[in-house]
Amino acid sequence: MATKKDSNVPAQPGNDKTENLAPHTADASGEFMNTNTGLRINDDQNSLKAGERGATLLEDFMLREKITHFDHERIPERIVHARGSAAHGVFKVYKPMAELTKAGFLNDTSIETPVFVRFSTVAGSRGSTDLARDVRGFAVKFYTQEGNFDLVGNNMPVFFIQDAIKFPDLVHAVKPEPDNEMPQAASAHDTFWDFISLMPESAHMIMWAMSDRALPRSYRMMEGFGVHTFRFVNAEGVSSFVKFHWKPLLGVHAVAWDEAQKISGKDPDFHRRDLWDAIESGNFPEWELGVQIVAEEDEFKFEFDLLDPTKLIPEELVPVQRIGKLTLNRNPDNFFAETEQVAFHLGHLVPGIDFTNDPLLQGRLFSYTDTQLSRLGGPNFQEIPINRPIVPVHNNQRDGHMRQTINKGKSSYGPNTLGGGYPLQAKASEGGFTSYPERVDARKVRARSKSFFDHFSQARLFFNSQSDPEKNHIVDALSFELGKVKAVSIRERMLGILSMIDKNLAAEVSFALRIPVPQDPELPVNHSIPADGDPADYDSLIVESSLTSSAALSMANTPKESIATRKIAFLAADGVDEKSLLAVKNVLESEGAVVEIIAPRRSYIISESDVQIPVDQSFLTAASVLFDAVYVPGGTNSVATIEADADAVHFLNEAFRHCKAVAADASAMQVLEGTYFAKKIPADFSDETVIKEGIVVSDDAEKLARQFVLAIAQHRFWEREKSRKIPA
Template identity: 80%
Template sequence: MSKKQSPSKLATQAVYDKKLVPQPENEKTEKLMPYNADATGEFMTTNHGLKINDDQNSLKAGERGATLLEDFILREKITHFDHERIPERIVHARGSGAHGVFKLYESQSAFTKANFLNDTETETPVFVRFSTVAGSRGSSDLARDVRGFAVKFYTQQGNFDLVGNNMPVFFIQDAIKFPDLIHAVKPEPDNEIPQAASAHDTFWDFISLMPESAHMVMWVMSDRALPRSLRMMEGFGVHTFRFINEHGKACFVKFHWKPLLGVHSVAWDEAQNISGKDSDFHRRDLWDNIESGAFPEWELGVQIVPEEDEFKFEFDLLDSTKLIPEELVPVQRIGKMTLNRNPDNFFAETEQVAFHIGHVVPGIDFTNDPLLQGRLFSYTDTQLIRLGGPNFHEIPINRPIVGVHNNQRDGHMRQTINKGKASYNPNSLGGNDPVQAKASEGGFTSYTERIDARKVRARSKSFFDHFSQARLFLNSQSDPEKNHIIDALTFELGKVKTVVIRERMLGILNQIDDNLAAAVAYGLGLHVPQDPERPLNKSIPADGDPNKYESIQVQGTLEFSEALSMVNTIKNTIVSRKIAILAADGVNEESLKTVKSALEGEGAVIEVIAPRLGFIIAENDAKIPVDQSFLTAASVLFDAVYVPGGLNSVASVEADADAIHFLNEAFKHCKAIAAHEEAIQVLEATYFSKKLPEEYTDEIVLREGIVVSSDSARIAKQFSKAISQHRFWEREKPRKVPA
């Protein structure tokens, strides 16, 4: 049977020809190609290559007889189906991933001997997996949650996994508390409710007893927990790691990912609506943008601290509930990561990818961070049960691009066929191969840190400052961001049924900021406790002195950090922003197409929303294709909205309740809105029209992001500026409207 080149391969080649994706030479992509399977033009077979003659009927004893046990084709098919799902991850179960490359700007040889951070000529293949933490695989993308941000670098020295989150700190200081944290935040065990949510008794019971969580609570209750897109969120390594250079000199390092589209969020009400309209919102956004060639980009940043400066800060570098303010140690941007290819198969790649914080390369090493140390054990243990055994590293997505040679043998699903007699070291029967690599030959050697201490179960007193950085984070937020934190805490604690937990949490909040505690208490109908429960910290050893574990109050010298507020993020681009144009028959083609073309020219994605699908007919009888109807579209899935002119179109849009709701909701969620002057009556039909000036000039640009003009080109220019600002949060409180 002759076989033509499959359509999928032709399409892939076309993408390469257009140079949207680099040719996969010497990349992880090339390494995965032998494992790709394209069934186009092929015969159906069993898993062992036997061609199947009938895949429609099982083997029976006569047409109406019993199915025969000897039907090995049936048994293979059903058995495989029965085992198609593997245990989902305990945390970070819901995720999405993509392939890409990392390119270094400038050699970091002064700090590390890691090759991929020294070689500016080589592009290092990467695979990135983003995820939510608390929910199951079937939960929503828009839960209020931490987002996982895990990057697997396929380097020439082996795989390096930078396993982090979109927040730079964590809830706990010691890994022994991790099971408790996750048990608390997961659905409650008696009724398995609620899904993917922290707004319930067990979570806040745990948090209110663990003051070390105070800083992370501020982050999770902030807009950082509701990203507009996975492409628009930061990533952090969370822990303090070590860099080691060729001379054996070490320094401390914190890792950052800085998105080139800026850091942006959605509103909480909007997030809840998106979960109902499209629970795959973040997954779809990432996939669609990569498919369209709008490749997401992040710059890798590092904060370098010399070993001799380890103790110069008011916080402990080994405490994962603390960050290093960028004002104290600036982030140096050393390279760029570009995600340029979607997975070919979600299960084989995104679901089976196995990250491990212990996957490091020469030049990168660990510190004594007690949360990091515990994670070094956890990852391998998890993969053993989730991926079926000790050979999960042989799954194609997990294979390094360098050879694997050791004396580990056999086990479930072993794929390597090892030759020779000797599987031990030292040996003489096999020439003593594989041989150990000297440090000068690239062999990994752990940092020779001096250790002289007693065995204890304890924490350093330098870990007992739980509130100064929580206060720093709150103080650094803009007024709208502070309001969002207050609303989030009021919402979450309002779902807690046990009043004593609410009151205890108010006592914790009062340690951060008394105005914050008072505002939340007001929303809960409670009073801030004048004398919080003692000891404040309930996480103490059975024989421990409660006073010894009492939180220490540190008034940090740094009271404000610009880097902690999303107000200071990038706001100079509308690339990949989704804009809705509301129109109907009789639309003025010029007012629609001028704005549409201008915004598309700047990289925005435009969709025409109309009363019905198909086409609408413009005033000049031109046919304009419709992307969605008012029935199926939702404002929460767009970043901005425009209403073009045309008397008949304007009348139809004004009369459509869904269209008016679309505009009211967009205004409520603080998005940019534009209208041609002919469409003023549509805006006047909205609830928010009461907030607009009574008279319109030739061009009006309200401070809150409303653009009106009779000149379509001027609309496009001003509208683009408004969209690039992302949101007009100052509109939120004083201009709040029902929608």
């Protein structure tokens, strides 16, 4: 057998995915048009005909190439996660993790590992809205020196089902109903809730999906989770269990349900645009990678099963260690070539990271490969530039549809002597991947461990961990979704399921639906049983967790120190007080906020001192739901114009309804007096800045600006909903 020679060691590859993609990138600037074979084109405007008014000739090979390519420009849409948005970036580990894993990119603090990250909604088609109530995909491709590692996750740490064999059923249930192809990108319909009401293992995930986590303010302001339990393996072969987390440095924030529906009409690309604009403006999104580590000997010390994908590890039991930072710093050059053609796969591993026996993870390993073969045309999807690793690829795989590599030599098999024995197998000490040698000693069965049968304790933990406004939103979401269900039997069955999570929750949803909570849940509770199984063996039990709540599960506890990248609307018109406008604008922008001037007409407004101030949008194109807060500057004529403008008053009322911070110069009080929230403002505000439920009024612009910053950083003042009976 040949041994590896120094002359055959490839040069150290570049660590820049931009350089890696460069040979495959085309820029037509200053170039002549030609065909795909390189033939220069003389006329791309007219097909070849038999005379000016004659028939088009079959011999027009340029027409045929152009039309054929057009006919095949679209690839099959992803069945799930079809609507996505992506960006390039880098990841850097804080300190070597050698004690836990031999993965190179988690041990070398001197390098920045290039990444490509794709965010997505799950249920909707490519043409659906960004603001659907849905799970969000959070998939990260690390281009490491040991090959690609794909961390394919969601913005929720658990999943609907425990076994991958149920995945087609789940997706069929949540997709538009097959008889009428409705509704699009929505779970509020009979087939979904019929399935959920028969699958109590979905109870925990339903709490997440009906919570504010399903309506993120931005991709940049949502967490990410690996969902499954993976393994870390160090150089000595010692294994530990690991859960992956992405923690956004901007905090975790959501929009209101009413707001989400309106954003879908005003700007269905809201999340896409937000991500793109942030990167283009240099406000690079950042997350820290966190890990929860469980020693192998502690696998069974919890009240739940580590391999159950419907369970999480509460951070109070196993803290999250933040080990590195992800920064997105470049938008794609071409949406189709990169965002659409990127292929993620749970099976893309590097030495030091391995699988566990999570039955959902195991099934997904097959699904991802099979999906890419169909969607991207064949086995060579890894050769598409965005999917190529940054290290050279050498193996005996050949040919196939759309093969790009031109392999040299006689041998495409191993072992061989004609090719000198190359490519060689790599020893583990040379970076070769070896699977963790987990002992397996069991009978072949189609069954689930009894440790998977507690379906309600963590659903209850999640609900109990929410703030009062968050609990109200879950009640409202369940009432809305089940209110869309036509079959009374499904609604009744779901109320039975909810009563096993929390009786008060079930009672509140029952009141909204005008259907009584069943005295006893419909039996069997669990319908996911084999044909020969005893339902009594599979029915879920009411199990109480020793942990009653977890602060990490509530968005109310997210960091609220920054207003960086928040969009603030200034409502102004001709005659605006330039000083009050600029004073507040300068403070907000110094804190990283983005200020836009909204006026009755586009172009510019003229201040009291005859200065032209550019206008970003008019009331015709702007909407309060696209902003995080609103400010009304002073100026007699401007104030009078804004007060008389119905769109401006609606803008303020809607911002208040959605619990956002609202501020006004004291001289603009007459504008606020025309709103329905005027009574929230005390009569005497002249001496001190007033901040009450996020309303800030002052005649001191500097003081107002500072208080306004504090109010915006709170994100929302959800207490308005209950006291003012304003559903947001």
